[in-house]
Amino acid sequence: MAGELGLVTDFFPTARLSDMLCPAFDSCRRSRLEAYSVSTLSPALHPGIAIRAVDLAKSYSSATAPVHALRGVTLEVKRGGRVALLGKSGSGKSTLLNLLGGLDHATSGSLHVGGHDLDGHSRRELSRFRSASVGMIFQAFHLIPSRTALENAELPMIFAGRPPGERRALAKQALESVGLGARLHHRPTEMSGGENQRVAVARALVNRPEVVLADEPTGNLDSDTASEVMGLILDHVDRYNATLVLVTHDEELARTCTDRVIRLKDGRLVS
Numbered sequence: 001m002a003g004e005l006g007l008v009t010d011f012f013p014t015a016r017l018s019d020m021l022c023p024a025f026d027s028c029r030r031s032r033l034e035a036y037s038v039s040t041l042s043p044a045l046h047p048g049i050a051i052r053a054v055d056l057a058k059s060y061s062s063a064t065a066p067v068h069a070l071r072g073v074t075l076e077v078k079r080g081g082r083v084a085l086l087g088k089s090g091s092g093k094s095t096l097l098n099l100l101g102g103l104d105h106a107t108s109g110s111l112h113v114g115g116h117d118l119d120g121h122s123r124r125e126l127s128r129f130r131s132a133s134v135g136m137i138f139q140a141f142h143l144i145p146s147r148t149a150l151e152n153a154e155l156p157m158i159f160a161g162r163p164p165g166e167r168r169a170l171a172k173q174a175l176e177s178v179g180l181g182a183r184l185h186h187r188p189t190e191m192s193g194g195e196n197q198r199v200a201v202a203r204a205l206v207n208r209p210e211v212v213l214a215d216e217p218t219g220n221l222d223s224d225t226a227s228e229v230m231g232l233i234l235d236h237v238d239r240y241n242a243t244l245v246l247v248t249h250d251e252e253l254a255r256t257c258t259d260r261v262i263r264l265k266d267g268r269l270v271s
């Protein structure tokens with residue numbers, strides 16, 4: 001138990017990181033989703049719509065002037081849709097993805113994701129929503145450096161209350177499915193960038209999320225490894241009819257891996 005608490009402390013070193021990572025396990029999902037719809041997050045307008053953002057804006061305060069990162073984004077993505085989000089650095093891509101994942105609150109506008117209305121909920125409620133519905137993959141992996149691949153993949157299940165033996169077996173299975181059966185006990189510094197990203201993918205998808213948000217998931221990888229990692233993400237999306245929003249700078253990746261390309265410029269959608 002003490003070790004487990006250590007894991008939790010490592011896993012949640014800051015509020016921000018804790019918010020990023022909190023998938024839970026599939027079999028717990030239905031009951032938790034029912035709990036959310038009753039007590040916290042209200043149902044979406046239509047079950048076939050995975051994402052609906054209306055006039056979404058996000059401003060950050062700063063020491064000088066506020067930064068208007070999103071200036072009224074309206075967007076709808078059907079369940080099972082695959083959308084690429086392109087735009088120059090600073091155009092608001094990560095900001096939008098973070099709002100979709102409930103990592104942050106919009107300044108104004110409304111947002112439904114994965115069947116839930118995300119407006120006006122506490123961080124805790126958003127974290128629960130994310131646990132049940134969203135898998136997030138980041139360019140910088142966000143693995144815990146002091147923990148092995150197995151422990152990293154296992155961490156989300158601690159929060160789902162999965163018994164230790166079971167979650168260990170499931171984490172192992174998830175890592176084997178991304179080709180890392182021989183790296184279970186390696187720490188992030190003992191693995192390549194591609195291997196680290198595969199651990200992050202295993203962790204994000206172990207819960208079978210209905211919405212996958214990937215922020216430049218292949219940005220740090222060579223082209224072969226990038227294809228492999230994208231293949232894992234797309235397999236999941238196909239198998240579970242999940243919805244994908246993929247942030248990328250790579251036009252070809254956007255064309256080949258998604259069915260719709262949208263572009264952000266200065267916080268606004270331009271196509």
Ligand SMILES: Nc1ncnc2c1ncn2[C@@H]1O[C@H](COP(=O)(O)OP(=O)(O)OP(=O)(O)O)[C@@H](O)[C@H]1O
Nearest residue numbers: 060062067069087088089090091092093094095096
């Ligand atoms: N926490 C924050 N506080 C203040 N400003 C922020 C914060 N996060 C992002 N910004 C600003 O908001 C704007 C959009 O940032 P964002 O990270 O969404 O860009 P991006 O499109 O993801 O860029 P990149 O391609 O470089 O990752 C930028 O001008 C950025 O400086």
Ligand SMILES: [Mg+2]
Nearest residue numbers: 093094095215
């Ligand atoms: Mg970004």
